[in-house]
Amino acid sequence: MQISQNPWAAVVPNLYASARKPEADLRLESAQLPVTRENHDLLEISDAGRQLAEGAIEHRPARRVEIPDKPQGAPNDYVNPAEWMKRVDPERYGKFQEALENGGDWSRLLVQFVQQAQKHPEWVSTYLAERNRQSG
Numbered sequence: 001m002q003i004s005q006n007p008w009a010a011v012v013p014n015l016y017a018s019a020r021k022p023e024a025d026l027r028l029e030s031a032q033l034p035v036t037r038e039n040h041d042l043l044e045i046s047d048a049g050r051q052l053a054e055g056a057i058e059h060r061p062a063r064r065v066e067i068p069d070k071p072q073g074a075p076n077d078y079v080n081p082a083e084w085m086k087r088v089d090p091e092r093y094g095k096f097q098e099a100l101e102n103g104g105d106w107s108r109l110l111v112q113f114v115q116q117a118q119k120h121p122e123w124v125s126t127y128l129a130e131r132n133r134q135s136g
Contacts, residue, residue: 077128084127085113 097104
């Protein structure tokens with residue numbers, strides 16, 4: 001039995017047919033959307049138009065900014081690994097600085113130093129004692 005022969009097919013409305021719009025409504029009228037703003041050539045803006053408003057830039061005298069010895073929130077016994085490397089292993093520190101300046105693999109050198117330093121706890125105590133003597 002086909003659906004068109006079903007007596008109920010004439011009673012049940014076809015919802016898909018009522019939702020379709022005529023194909024003429026789906027076609028674009030033109031290939032370009034209307035522009036609702038004024039057209040400006042940015043190269044033709046006058047020099048006066050390129051000037052900032054007076055007072056738009058606030059000039060202040062330069063001041064010296066101190067970089068802290070440790071990150072904010074670090075404990076008092078914080079050890080800067082780069083400074084520590086400079087005192088304990090100057091040769092590796094030279095390679096580390098060279099890698100920093102030339103875009104080399106500085107992180108590998110730093111990680112290797114920290115891993116080596118874990119085996120030498122006396123390095124930490126020596127470093128902290130030297131730092132306390134300098135600051136104290």
